[in-house]
Amino acid sequence: MEQSIRRFQEMLDASGLDGAWIAAPEELSSTNLRYLSGFTGSSAHLLVTRTASYLITDFRYWDQASSECPQCEIIRSKKSVSEIVAGLVIDHRLRYLGFETEKVPVAMWKNWSAEVPVVWKPLDKMVEKLRLIKYPAEIEAIRAAARIAGESLMEVLGSVVGRKELDVALDLELAMRRRGAESLGFSTIIGSGERGALPHAHPTDRVIQAGELVTVDFGAQVNGYKSDETLTFATGPVSEELKTIWNIVAKAQAAGIAAVKPGATSRDVDTAVRTIIGDAGYGERFGHGTGHGVGLDIHENPFASQNPQQEQVLEVGMTITVEPGIYIPGLGGARLEDTLVITENGAERLTIVPKSFQIIS
Ligand code: ZN
Ligand code: ZN
Numbered sequence: 001m002e003q004s005i006r007r008f009q010e011m012l013d014a015s016g017l018d019g020a021w022i023a024a025p026e027e028l029s030s031t032n033l034r035y036l037s038g039f040t041g042s043s044a045h046l047l048v049t050r051t052a053s054y055l056i057t058d059f060r061y062w063d064q065a066s067s068e069c070p071q072c073e074i075i076r077s078k079k080s081v082s083e084i085v086a087g088l089v090i091d092h093r094l095r096y097l098g099f100e101t102e103k104v105p106v107a108m109w110k111n112w113s114a115e116v117p118v119v120w121k122p123l124d125k126m127v128e129k130l131r132l133i134k135y136p137a138e139i140e141a142i143r144a145a146a147r148i149a150g151e152s153l154m155e156v157l158g159s160v161v162g163r164k165e166l167d168v169a170l171d172l173e174l175a176m177r178r179r180g181a182e183s184l185g186f187s188t189i190i191g192s193g194e195r196g197a198l199p200h201a202h203p204t205d206r207v208i209q210a211g212e213l214v215t216v217d218f219g220a221q222v223n224g225y226k227s228d229e230t231l232t233f234a235t236g237p238v239s240e241e242l243k244t245i246w247n248i249v250a251k252a253q254a255a256g257i258a259a260v261k262p263g264a265t266s267r268d269v270d271t272a273v274r275t276i277i278g279d280a281g282y283g284e285r286f287g288h289g290t291g292h293g294v295g296l297d298i299h300e301n302p303f304a305s306q307n308p309q310q311e312q313v314l315e316v317g318m319t320i321t322v323e324p325g326i327y328i329p330g331l332g333g334a335r336l337e338d339t340l341v342i343t344e345n346g347a348e349r350l351t352i353v354p355k356s357f358q359i360i361s
Contacts, residue, residue: 185219230337
């Protein structure tokens with residue numbers, strides 16, 4: 001995003017930092033670096049001062065970086081990265097340099113702190129704060145990914161009974177790629193029958209039977225942005241208990257979606273969902289948070305849970321999923337998930353598959 005580096009520089013200024021080092025070498029992929037610079041390669045470092053930004057990468061990416069990162073000066077050098085940054089720090093007289101304390105490995109940090117003559121300061125998730133509110137282009141990429149994913153699911157839903165979970169996953173993934181997804185948003189989750197009790201069931205060679213619930217959690221990626229959606233559907237009439245569970249989840253999800261609006265907090269959304277599931281007697285069978293933001297990462301801020309440290313006031317332009325589930329070992333489970341963007345009036349669903357009780361035979 002073109003504006004993001006400028007806004008980051010304003011934040012540096014306001015927090016008394018002279019600059020920031022964002023490390024994303026091969027072993028440390030960083031969506032923060034991509035967000036600030038636009039760089040999509042697999043290995044780079046970014047040094048941002050209040051007035052300039054430098055992207056340091058290797059020979060493989062020099063030309064790519066020049067076209068992807070018009071706001072950065074691309075350093076084409078074979079010196080070590082810490083040596084290059086040490087030189088820039090001296091040239092710019094940088095004294096206080098922020099870095100991502102929660103990400104940089106200890107071994108790397110030891111080298112850098114010995115070689116680069118600055119006072120190191122934690123960045124305190126400054127880039128994550130910037131990323132909370134999406135630009136319209138980011139929302140459009142998530143919307144495009146969600147449309148591709150939803151249309152693909154609807155295409156493959158008709159032919160699941162008698163087939164392996166793995167084969168259904170493959171059909172869905174191919175359909176997403178054919179519709180223009182650059183990759184999957186994340187590894188597809190399919191849990192059929194009693195495997196539906198596993199919140200993150202990896203598809204297996206289990207053959208999907210008639211008359212059970214099947215949970216599919218899936219997403220596509222467009223321009224780096226991901227979508228996230230879950231549907232639980234029936235492959236024919238199911239037991240009363242499974243139907244009951246599904247209905248409670250649907251009611252909880254509707255209450256959660258209704259709670260998503262500017263000024264509410266992410267914890268309010270969790271409370272709305274959790275109250276319904278708890279009142280129905282299934283509180284112990286809903287052990288995960290209610291939702292999360294979606295963007296360059298599949299799980300990013302804000303997080304909807306009862307954890308006060310994660311509580312975030314919702315603002316226009318944030319994304320959030322609402323994904324209650326009930327999981328009963330030995331029986332099965334149900335989860336419904338939509339990705340929403342917060343608007344002036346409440347929220348808009350970016351995911352497109354209807355969350356009504358569907359019997360697909
Ligand atoms: Zn999901
Ligand atoms: Zn999710």
